[in-house]
Amino acid sequence: MKKTVLAVALTGAMLAMPLSVGAEEEIGSVGFSISTLNNPFFVSMADGAEAKAEELGVDLTIVDAGNDTAKQTSDIEDLIASGIQVLIVNPEDSAAVAPVVSDAIEAGIKVIAVDRSVDGAEVDCYIGTDNVVAGETAGTYFADVLGDGAKIAILEGIPGASSAIERNQGFLNAVEDRLDVVTSQTANYDRAEGLTVTENILQANPDIVGILSANDEMALGAIEAVEAAGLVPGEDVLITGFDAGDDAIAAVEAGTMLFTVEQGTVEMGETAVETALQMMQGEEVEATIPIDITLIDADYLANGGAEEAAEGETEATTEAAQEETEAAEGETEAATEAATEAAE
Incomplete structure (x- = not known):
């Protein structure tokens, strides 16, 4: 198997962490098949998983499907053959990946789906956002800002990806009775396609005033297209x-994007590795682990939202450092006591 992506093989360390693995304890390995690493969202997810694996001493291999269903199937087959105990999968296509996921389950491998579900195979755990609710939240906010009857376009994600299907359903639940959706087209979660598709939409529908996008990359491409058409994103067309x-x-800070929705991508990666370790240690885990969303607009940023997020990361780092210090102090005390007893 060609591994051009992240790979971690770490043991020992972090004995003070409740989920950590001892240096002499062999509990197995984890494989993580991710839909693509050509998207910042999934890069952050992989980074979160990699960091948590290092922290907990988990043997983790991450492979990049490159948005190719056939490659993802082949990658997972290779992971199964390598003898992993847990498979973490972020499907490129939720239905197409089901047969090979079923093979993993039949081989006795625990399976965790992250961000996107697997349609047609019963995984042990799903970690991610409720994308229907998230889509409804975004669509309702958009309709409130634009006002009833405004003409908009929707940029959909990858056909077959559960996140795209569910997010689009949420959008429609919120806006179809309030806004005039003149067209809804896929741009495959891709910035370049977002640019091209939006250019075509603007040519056919020059009177639209809003574009509701299922991810940031397509929205950023749409911003470029609006600017290329001589319009002002954030004024003539809200995106x-x-x-x-x-x-x-x-x-969002520049005013060219109305809002984006934060859904804890790093947290998804971290939680997946934590859950995989719990599974390998024989613990029961929840069938669904929800990830909360936050709608980030100019007001949120102006009121310190970005600073709060940064502070949260700093606090988490500080807590981890404190735990390491406490563990080291505990080991020192134990060693001192042992030396004293030996002397006596």
Whole structure:
């Protein structure tokens, strides 16, 4: 198997962590098949998983499907053959990946789906956002800002991906009775396609005033298309994102994107590895682990939202450092006591 992506093989360390693995304890390995690493959202997810694996001493291999269903199937087959105990999967196509996921289950491998569900195979755990609710939240906010009857277009994600299907359903639940959806087209969660598709939409529908996008990358492409058409994004055409990547946050700050939806991509990766370790240790886990969303607009940022997020990361880092210090102090005390007893 060609591994051009992240790979972690770490043991020992972090004995003070409740989920950590001892240096002499062999409990197995985890494989993580991710839909693509050509999207900041999934790069952050992989980074979260990698960092948590290092922290907990989990043997983790991450493979990139490159948005190719056939490659993802082949990758998972290779992971099964390698003898993993847990498979974490972020499907490129939720239905197409089901047969190979079923093979993993039949082989006795625990399966965790992240961000996107698997349609046609019963996984042990799903970790992610309720994308229907998230889509409804975004669509309702958009309709409130634009006002009833406004003409909009929707940019859909990858056909077959559960996140795209569910998010689009949420959008429609919120806006179909309030806004005039003149067209809804896929741009495959891709920035370049978002640009091209939006250019075509604007040519056919020059009077639209809003674009509701299922992810940041397509929204950023739409911003470029609106600018190329001689219009002002954020004024002539309001554009929304989803995922809260760095470029999207910058666009919200600049006023070219109305809002983006943050859904804890790093948390998804971290939680997947934590859950995989719990499974390998024989613990029961929840069938569904929900990830909360936050709608990030200019007001949120102006009121310190970005700073709060940064502070949260700092607090988490500080807590981890404190735990390491306490563990080291405990080991020192134990060693001192042992030496004293030996001397006596």
